[in-house]
Amino acid sequence: MDYDFDVVVVGAGVAGALAACTVKTAKPGARIRILDAGDNGLDAAQRAAFVEAYQLSPTKAVPTPYAFLRNNEDGFAPSQDGTVNPVTMNLYYDQSGTTDLFKSGFQRMTGGSTWAWRGNCPRWLANDFRLNAVYGRGVDWPFDYDELEPSYVRAERELGISGNDAEWASLTRRSADFPMPGIAPSYGDLVVRSALAGMPPIDNVAVVPVTTPQARNSREYQGRSSCQGNSSCLPICPSGAKYDAGYHVGRAVELGVDLKPACVVTKVVHQQDGSCTVVFKDWTTADLAEQRVTARHVVLALNAVEIPKLWLISGLRNTSDQVGRNLMDHLTDEVVGLLDEPVFPFRGPQSTLGIENFRDGPFRRDTGGFRMTVGNDGWGRTQSPEAALDALMWDKTARRILLTGAKLQEAVNHRVTRMLRFSYSTEQLPDPGNRVTLSDKVDVLGLPRPRISYRIDAYSKAALAYGHSVAHRIWQYLESTVGAEEIAPAAPAGTYKGSGHLMGTMRMGTAPADSVVDPAGQSHDHPGIWVVGSAVFPTGGTSNPTLHLAALTLRTADALAAAL
């Protein structure tokens, strides 16, 4: 039988674009189409328009550069807006009745959520692959670190990761150097490294700040400039020095992949011969009529909310009953303070330094591991410079002006230049009750919106508490040595924020009885349907997902190319 395409990729984010590039490179004759819900450009003018929208936004919230895109503005392909205020959320997710709020969103646009990410790309640790075997928690991955390691090397080259080999050699075995030297440290990094140099271990764990590997150019790479220090990495990099999947979308098109934007896939029909019919709506058409395309293979490359939503809408088989389950994030919070000496934040990348030592240890039997970030963006989500100005200038209770003129300038400078945060992003166990299903509420195209049930379990709460404890003890050490003040919160606040790390819901495993896709990423129930992205993660590990999902995508793309 003749099909319209050998492969249809649904979604033009990092996973979809990388998969398309990899398959097309291996099999140049393959006919590949990418269907993407977004319709944004990938050129400098489009980037400049995003920057302009960001600068004009009064909130500077993550979605602000992209809110004007028609798929967002007219609701053809919306996503949760990511605001921390549950009252003002756009409520794309239906979370009515959920125990806790799932707070992470994503960007439905060509290039996907990599338009709006910090670019942190540490590798996972060996024990992140065997949480059950070592600590009796969660499940194990169907392969180990060593098996994935060559794919990490390839992914680091594809995304363009800067990193210092010497700093990471003891954390993760490396068979090849980073493609670029580590990013230049911020001024505050130097201050923090110096201040922590003599710090005694915490709970017998050494506190060693290391340069964070990141998809941010420390020299020209892939035709993109070195980082210019615009300090707005999240939500928009004005220079393009930070990787976004627009790079791989562009490369895929150059290789001959057909990109069809503005198309929301509404259903995937798996035929008896193993092929698929992909049904979609082009939201630029007047009648929004459903269109169809046939393909020998389909790659679902959306995210951990949209993939199970599409799967369930399509009525595809779910033998394991795991589709949509085990939704995970890295719940995060921060301890802030004012160092006695200035660190001069808001110059350069938003973070270039991390502490990796609490990602693993015997405590993971009872408490999730966590990765720590030393911010270069003041108090991060706790207090912006604008909020600091208002607090110093305006007494909102007495409604009077406290400071003006040079005294106000001095006070703002004295406060904001000393702002520093230690953040912790914590491990979350897979929980079958943390689940994406279909809401009875629909979007503009008539598709069910994702309904999310979510709760934070004791393991994650313990991780948040332990993260706070370690961050607070680091601050106490700084207070007693180099001097610090206004360290807050003094105790875990019981709060959390999302990291934008949507994981799980299409878990990978060897057994069809308890996993959705096989170790290569192919559906157990529907051979010929492949899933890429962090939806396939059986556990969420202790560091950012993008490099990891890129490495997995390369494996899946190799297997798919071999199957063509």
Added chain:
Amino acid sequence: MPPTADFRGLSEHLTGTAPLDAQLSDAFQQRVLAAYPADLPRLLAAWTTATGAPDPGAALQDALDADAALALTARAVITVWYTGQFARPDETTDPPGTSAQWRSGLIWSVIEAHPGSAAPRPPQPSGYGYWTQHP
């Protein structure tokens, strides 16, 4: 609209920065006036009165302390110069009129940084790695 020079003079006093850009001052005055149509003229009148006092700064502060509506308007004037936006009386935000207004915010130079998404350019220390150096 009240005399633009009065608004600029008041702004220079409240922000501690002079001279402030005249064109920007006109634009900010229009925006603040739209949000505070009664109180901005009263604030400017209070400033005019204060400039005749032996210590204009103290005189203005006394006027602000005696009138919460004037103080709220002064807060808007300070904030618009620092950030390109300000709080209206109902605490909603009056957003930047242009991206250039936002980039002009005094706060960035006060904290020895730059507006996010607008990296420094020569002759300022700029380009890859400028952020490692003391500003």
